[in-house]
Amino acid sequence: MDAGLRPENAVPGDLARRRLNDLADDWYATPEPSGFLRKVQGGADRVHVPEHYIRNSVGLMFNASFGTVFAAAGNVLDTLLRRPDALAALRDRRLLATGVNELVRFDGPAQGTSRVAVRPTEIHGVAVEPGQVVMTALAAANRDPEQFRDPDELVLDRTPNRHLGFGWGVHACVGSAFGQLALQELVAGLLDAPPLRRTGRPVRRSTATVRCIAEMPVSFVEKVAGGYDALSRSSPVAGPIDSRGAQEDHGIPAH
Numbered sequence: 023m024d025a026g027l028r029p030e031n032a033v034p035g036d037l038a039r040r041r042l043n044d045l046a047d048d049w050y051a052t053p054e055p056s057g058f059l060r061k062v063q064g065g066a067d068r069v070h071v072p073e074h075y076i077r078n079s080v081g082l083m084f085n086a087s088f089g090t091v092f093a094a095a096g097n098v099l100d101t102l103l104r105r106p107d108a109l110a111a112l113r114d115r116r117l118l119a120t121g122v123n124e125l126v127r128f129d130g131p132a133q134g135t136s137r138v139a140v141r142p143t144e145i146h147g148v149a150v151e152p153g154q155v156v157m158t159a160l161a162a163a164n165r166d167p168e169q170f171r172d173p174d175e176l177v178l179d180r181t182p183n184r185h186l187g188f189g190w191g192v193h194a195c196v197g198s199a200f201g202q203l204a205l206q207e208l209v210a211g212l213l214d215a216p217p218l219r220r221t222g223r224p225v226r227r228s229t230a231t232v233r234c235i236a237e238m239p240v241s242f243v244e245k246v247a248g249g250y251d252a253l254s255r256s257s258p259v260a261g262p263i264d265s266r267g268a269q270e271d272h273g274i275p276a277h
């Protein structure tokens with residue numbers, strides 16, 4: 023999808039895919055694998071799964087886990103630096119699980135996905151023929167006012183929160199528990215460390231499918247007698263925001 027929007031992404035994208043496949047091949051060819059790979063290979067031998075399935079899955083797993091967690095971490099950090107009140111509220115560990123889940127709804131990395139119809143079907147009165155591609159705008163669905171009350175607000179205890187940030191159905195994210203855990207650790211780390219403040223505008227990667235920050239200049243707030251420098255409590259972009267505000271601030275167009 024990204025290459026469709028920006029043709030100049032096609033060649034580097036293909037190159038990256040090839041390098042990832044080569045890496046997975048190397049990993050798979052390790053003479054005496056250990057850990058998870060050993061289990062996977064052992065299991066595959068027992069159930070006679072073709073080897074290329076395993077190698078593809080290894081590549082998919084890496085791609086699906088690293089890129090999304092990396093992107094989600096940047097988005098979460100960005101939101102929480104803009105909303106020190108929300109970060110402070112997360113000191114209440116009872117809010118951590120629902121809060122992190124809400125952060126993924128509010129500004130998650132997965133913007134959309136697609137499926138190819140294999141049989142004639144109908145979606146809300148629209149006929150879809152076999153072979154046609156259906157694109158779902160996951161991030162837009164996550165702000166659907168018919169599903170979410172105050173969809174543009176960050177509500178740390180939002181329950182229920184049936185968002186699509188981890189997909190839905192049989193192909194929903196298999197790593198969502200790990201992804202959420204990683205983000206909870208990030209929040210805990212932010213709360214334990216000296217406060218951070220932004221020192222410049224974050225730069226977003228120019229992608230359509232995975233909303234991601236490429237650069238985010240920050241610095242630790244200096245500790246002064248009696249506490250941290252007041253800058254930590256008066257971020258220049260603090261206050262109620264929604265993603266539209268965030269996008270304006272980053273100087274990027276709305277998706």
Ligand code: HEM
Nearest residue numbers: 086087090091094132135187188189193195196197200201
């Ligand atoms: C915050 C982090 C993450 C987010 C936001 C995320 C999001 C998603 C989304 C939206 C999908 C559905 C894609 C689709 O329907 O086309 C998905 C699928 C998937 N995710 Fe994640 N993911 C995250 C972390 C991870 C991690 C850590 C792993 C692995 C350890 C992982 C492995 C996968 C795999 C293998 C699939 C494909 C499942 C299938 O097709 O059956 N994800 N993820």
